[in-house]
Amino acid sequence: MTGRDLVAKPSDYESFPYIRRTPDFPAHELVSPGHRRSTYAADLSDEQADRVNRLLGGLVISFHDHPQLLPVDPSEFFPYLRSRREFTAFTELRSAGLTAVFDNLVGTFGASTTAGGKWDDVTTALGMRLADLAHRDDVLVVRRAQDILDAHRDGKLGFVLGTESASMIENEVDRLDMLYGFGVRQMGLVYADSNTLGSGQKEARDAGLTTFGRRAVERMNALGILIDVSHASDQTSLDAIEASSAPIAVTHAGARAVWPTPRMKSDDVLKALAERGGVLGLEAAPHTTLSAEHRTHTIESVMDHFTYAVELMGIEHVAFGPDAIYGDHVGLHQVINSHLGLARMLDSGDLQYERVSHVDGMENPTESFRNIAGWLVEHGYRDSDIQAVLGGNILRLVKQVWR
Template sequence: MNTAAAEATTLSATELHAAATVVDGSTVIELSDAHLDRIRRGGVTAVNHTVTKPYVDTATALRQVNRCRRWIDEHPDDVLLALTVADIQRAKAEGKEAVILGPQDTEMIGVDLDLLGTFYDLGIRVLQLTYQRQNLLGAGCGEEVDPGLTHRGRAFVGAMNELGILVDVSHCGERTGLDAMEVSETPVVVTHSFCDVLSPHIRAKSDAFLRRLGEQGGVMGITTLSGFLYYPDAPSRRPDLTRFVEHVKQVVEVTGGVEHVAIATDYDETWTEPMRIAQLQSIARSTSKEQQNLLGDFGWNERRAIGMDDASDFPHFTEALLAGGFTPDEVTKVLGGNWLRVLGEAWKPGDR
């Protein structure tokens, strides 16, 4: 055992969390002082922020990126734009939040590789190929049929590799996601999902998919939304962080290593209770698989797992992982080390 490892074993949960580089693999941040306060209290170093809303057009997406960039510029003492792994490490050293720009859709780009380059220049470093529905690249998990990655989708993934954008397949259909892993020269990630064998769902990933993800060197972030970590035999029972740890252990077992699992709350800080009510009303009028109620019937105050109400509760992840039998070194990897590793492999050498 090296000296660093020996020291790690003596740290308390609080000290271990404070020493770690903590990353939320997927969230929608509120551009506000309240967000910054939650992040500070939670000891979070970096977030992958869904900077553009799914299905928006190009002009709207550009405005949304611009708004976030201007907010970052206005808070230089608190926030920085993460373009490299070194930026995240600098944020940790300086006590700032590193914001990674990671849209969950490509419809604002289509198959225009020049436009993809423009979004890269604006700071996009993680990009999900599809959202729920079919687009020009491939199928979303909300489609009845998934024919896989299209020819243009394959070229698009190659262009992402060349630029240095991490390929995200969280909302992709299974065939599309597997095709992306076949084509990509760097590891593919599932920034935010969970295990289908434990909580069957169109947004979950099968063991076969996870096995291939591990072989390809990828990472899956486990969400803590109640509707995703639900218990099939008691669907109305609100999950807690013990349930989160069960999903983490499943990924470790199937992929063969703790290196392939991480944290991604999938929390939208801009969402409100009236917005959720309106969404449910819209779902009730729809018959498509894409529009089904993905988050279950949990009430507004129960929509997130017990112990993880918001980013200020991030230290509870460290406590739960230690209680679940993970070593301090393994906990550090799940908290953020695995995200740093896969980002470093995907981003261009000059950007690491």
């Protein structure tokens, strides 16, 4: 495979069919959607492979992914965002077997400034995504639980619009109403840095949920927005679980008992989440869900977190939010970290691990769920349990939360 094979041609772009490449948006070289680096494959018999295909024909929901093509050169990430258009790999997502994907809008990371999380960034990213989705007949913007079932019935791909932080509302709780009106159905309270709602994972001192954060939780409950504490501190997470009248989520993280970094969730948080009916989505971004047994990050490392979480929480409270992308994820982390200073979240102390270029078996949204299903079949899980973690648990949760 040559360097040019890694680049998407203009004819490969499925998004924004109504605009022209050079006059209407910059000619960034984007990653080819069909590019693969992973070598993982479950050891399956023909009968087991058929079973995987059947399971992927059921309800499959990604709790957190970024299904857009990113620039080949990670240094172009922020200029690409400032072009205001992210190109979604629709065909690739459909080949993944997904019924719906929780799409957390990469553009919110800094289309106007490299700090990210600004009101203009979020509303612009939402508007652009909705304009793109409106020009396709094979997708559906998910606003209620029934929409996921309708997407599955009609063979469409559902997009759940979400954000990784609520920083953009600043101290204006009514902005939550506006975001709900724009179609947002899932929101993180905090992305690493503390904000007006609570403490993030970067903080050495954990102040928990603020008074304003409690108001925001109450309004999200009233509107029917799923609350996510993936990047919140431990105390903020526990406070939000306690304050919310509805179950909440950790859409993309892992277990700190398996790999001790602030990015992972403590047993106290995971148990409280399950006790209140919430769901954990297992993360697979590079160098996050490692384990002592698998210090080279692959699907095996991720599944160490899965088996631990199932034992701790019960299988009815576990799902997958791989947090995968189409592009150089490690390079992207380096660029984002240079602006947002996220290194502390991944600090594993004295534990050593091997640096990787990608997570073998879960590099991008296309391959993640097929490999997850294969791993679960290979390891003897029942169909009912596999169906639960592939999507059933998430559907049950949103039925309780969304209005």
